[in-house]
Amino acid sequence: MKRILKTIACVLALALCICAFCACQEKEDAPVTVLSKSAREIADAVRAGADFSGATFVANDETDADLILMFNYCIESDEMIGAIEDYVLSTQDSPEYPAFFSVIRVKEGTDPAMITAMAEAVKAGYPQFNIDQMVKYDPTGLTIAQGFTVKTYDNGIIVTAYDENGNDPIIALAEAACRAE
Secondary structure, eight states: OHHHHHHHHHHHHHHHHHHHHHHHHHHHHSOOOSOOSOHHHHHHHHHHHSOOTTEEEEETTSTTHHHIIIIITOOOOHHHHHHEEEEEEEEESSTTOOOEEEEEEEOTTOOHHHHHHHHHHHHHSHHHHHHHHHHHHOGGGHHHHHTOEEEEETTEEEEEEOOTTOSHHHHHHHHHHHHOO
16 A cells, blocks of 8 residues: 555656646747836846847936937837836947847836837837938848847837847847746
8 A cells, every 4th residue: 555655656746747847848938928027137138148239228217218219219109108117229339230129118008009009110210210321331231120020019019130040039038038037
């Protein structure tokens, strides 16, 4: 009888270990739908894993950040600005630099239509400005600038252009930061 109980206990312990391993594995592979870290934490993780040395970053609590948000990223309406929780925006150090990364998070309970409207405003703003700069100053960077990505989440957006091969590695860095505990 003791042997049967020990066997059952071992099988249960093994099953619990397998469940715990699978739960951890699922978390690493699960799609990110929410930007669970602050914009600064996400931007720091991305900059730690990718070279954005030709860009300057400004966070929402820095001087003139609101002007960059309005004029460079085309988020101008009081309604959009009022919905924002925090952000980190990329700007060029020189007009020949095509890569950028920005994250904008909105307050909890923001209407998904507002997030979509922000994504559309951003698409019309900074990426287009960046493309115009590449046409004027460095056409070799045009492929990177034109290949920008704007990805929406339940509580924000990420906009990036990084490489001729795509922006998936940058999105992966941002999402890994959100998965980290």
